[in-house]
Amino acid sequence: MQRTIGALRETFFDLLILGGGITGGGVALDGVLRGFRVGLIDKGDFASGTSSASSKLIHGGLRYLEHGGFHLVYEALHERRLLLENAAHLVHPLRFIIPFYKDSRVPTWKYRAGLTLYDLLAGPSNLRRSRPLRFPHLRREFSGLRSVGLHGGACYVDAQMDDARLCLEVVHTAALHGACVANYVEAIGFEQRGGEITGVRAVDRVSGAEFSIRARQIVNATGPWLDTVCRLAGDHTGPHLRPTKGIHVIAPDRGLTSAFLLLHPTDGRVFFVIPWLGKTLIGTTDTHWEQGPDALMVADLDVEYTLAGYNHYFAPPLERSDILNSFAGLRPLIRTRSGEPSSLSREFQLFWSPSGLLSVAGGKYTTYRRMAEVVTDAAVRRFGRGRRSRTRNFRLHGAPGEAWGKFEPGAVSALCSRHGLDEKSARHLVGRYGQCARDVAAYFERDRTLAQPVLLGEPDLRAEFPYQRDHEMAIYPADHLLRRTRLGLFRPELARVG
Numbered sequence: 001m002q003r004t005i006g007a008l009r010e011t012f013f014d015l016l017i018l019g020g021g022i023t024g025g026g027v028a029l030d031g032v033l034r035g036f037r038v039g040l041i042d043k044g045d046f047a048s049g050t051s052s053a054s055s056k057l058i059h060g061g062l063r064y065l066e067h068g069g070f071h072l073v074y075e076a077l078h079e080r081r082l083l084l085e086n087a088a089h090l091v092h093p094l095r096f097i098i099p100f101y102k103d104s105r106v107p108t109w110k111y112r113a114g115l116t117l118y119d120l121l122a123g124p125s126n127l128r129r130s131r132p133l134r135f136p137h138l139r140r141e142f143s144g145l146r147s148v149g150l151h152g153g154a155c156y157v158d159a160q161m162d163d164a165r166l167c168l169e170v171v172h173t174a175a176l177h178g179a180c181v182a183n184y185v186e187a188i189g190f191e192q193r194g195g196e197i198t199g200v201r202a203v204d205r206v207s208g209a210e211f212s213i214r215a216r217q218i219v220n221a222t223g224p225w226l227d228t229v230c231r232l233a234g235d236h237t238g239p240h241l242r243p244t245k246g247i248h249v250i251a252p253d254r255g256l257t258s259a260f261l262l263l264h265p266t267d268g269r270v271f272f273v274i275p276w277l278g279k280t281l282i283g284t285t286d287t288h289w290e291q292g293p294d295a296l297m298v299a300d301l302d303v304e305y306t307l308a309g310y311n312h313y314f315a316p317p318l319e320r321s322d323i324l325n326s327f328a329g330l331r332p333l334i335r336t337r338s339g340e341p342s343s344l345s346r347e348f349q350l351f352w353s354p355s356g357l358l359s360v361a362g363g364k365y366t367t368y369r370r371m372a373e374v375v376t377d378a379a380v381r382r383f384g385r386g387r388r389s390r391t392r393n394f395r396l397h398g399a400p401g402e403a404w405g406k407f408e409p410g411a412v413s414a415l416c417s418r419h420g421l422d423e424k425s426a427r428h429l430v431g432r433y434g435q436c437a438r439d440v441a442a443y444f445e446r447d448r449t450l451a452q453p454v455l456l457g458e459p460d461l462r463a464e465f466p467y468q469r470d471h472e473m474a475i476y477p478a479d480h481l482l483r484r485t486r487l488g489l490f491r492p493e494l495a496r497v498g
């Protein structure tokens, strides 16, 4: 994947997409696979917005059933199945535990009914049927779980991903099929003729150069920045969004063999405790955020709330000093008249500006493929020629052609025997790069020290950095540390130096 500024200047695109998060990446892939000339730019790095700050779940969203979001859950559960095949190296099943407490806001019967409905909505896409767990089982497997008031529980299976890398693989796949993609290129204005948008003014944030990009259709997929970009295009009909902030706290591994779905003791909101990349992720919050996406930050109160939730259920408690880091993301939710953030819809919507700009807002990571299909359908209806979307069964870059359970052991042992890697390192490379793990390992031939870990105690290998520079458009240290690896997230002092 190369940064093709020259081609961005020279090509007349069918589709130019602003925003290289999962939504924009998805539209780029859908468009290019239909045979369109596609351009994609992001003002920062790909996935540098919300798409690297999610809870990392590919899920139907059990909690949306409480608000009657059956259609959303159904669609997401089916997209989950597709992603487990199309991005098998990055999306994996994960067991969730729901402990039942006597004083819970949600009664046990409601959980049971919800889980049965979840199983039914998944139908043939179900990963495993949910099942009840008895109190002694919970005590045995999770000795740190609060037992006062606990009388049983249930488990079900959803899926987990590496969000930033999944977004990168979507953009990478689009680029491999001919999309012209560039990070650090910002849309700063629009060019219009006869009231119709014909292109954008863009600035390359690496060189400082300004230039125009011309396109028949421009798609605004800038997530939380959607209203800013609409206004830039002269559309003042908004705001369309009511963004809410969600934070996560990262703690060292708490030894959990499963994720937990829990209710916060102060307000009864759902939050998760999730094992992720050898660490424990706790979150999330859901509060209105009016200050704009560029000012987003984690507040002390957010961290306190999150720790209070964890410490209500688990011992030993987590202190602030135990925390490795925290991060915030902004949900680009559609503005409705309803009040509470948690009840704001996770559905998505398209908006046409009078000048022809097509904007897409809302949605979930899990359903990005379906969103992209609908956006591209809407764009091509204007062109009058419409090929059908091909993304349903399309493997992403790095994804193996066979089932993960078959592919992974062979790929790991090939890396061990060919490159003398230990099993842990080989498993790490295969888990992150899938089929392309061998391309990362090829760097060992040039310099054997590249087979060593970057940091003691973390699985990331030195060869990943030159590979990311050469093949994944990493430009700045933060691109390597925060999105292509997560070292900077787990060791924030590194990212600050970067």
Ligand SMILES: Cc1cc2nc3c(=O)[nH]c(=O)nc-3n(C[C@H](O)[C@H](O)[C@H](O)COP(=O)(O)OP(=O)(O)OC[C@H]3O[C@@H](n4cnc5c(N)ncnc54)[C@H](O)[C@@H]3O)c2cc1C
Pocket (backbone or CB within 6 Å): 018, 019, 020, 021, 022, 023, 024, 041, 042, 043, 044, 045, 046, 047, 048, 049, 050, 051, 052, 053, 054, 055, 056, 057, 058, 059, 185, 186, 187, 188, 221, 222, 223, 224, 225, 229, 244, 245, 246, 247, 284, 328, 329, 330, 331, 332, 362, 363, 364, 365, 366, 367
């Ligand atoms: C806390 C939290 C947890 C979540 N957890 C989950 C989950 O577990 N599962 C799930 O399915 N969904 C989850 N979501 C939802 C999901 O993460 C988002 O719906 C999704 O990431 C939004 O992606 P996006 O591409 O629309 O926006 P973004 O990822 O924010 O992308 C927008 C991009 O536009 C770029 N941009 C902005 N302005 C310009 C410009 N002028 N020119 C060029 N580029 C520009 C930005 O740099 C940015 O990269 C979560 C969301 C949050 C906040």
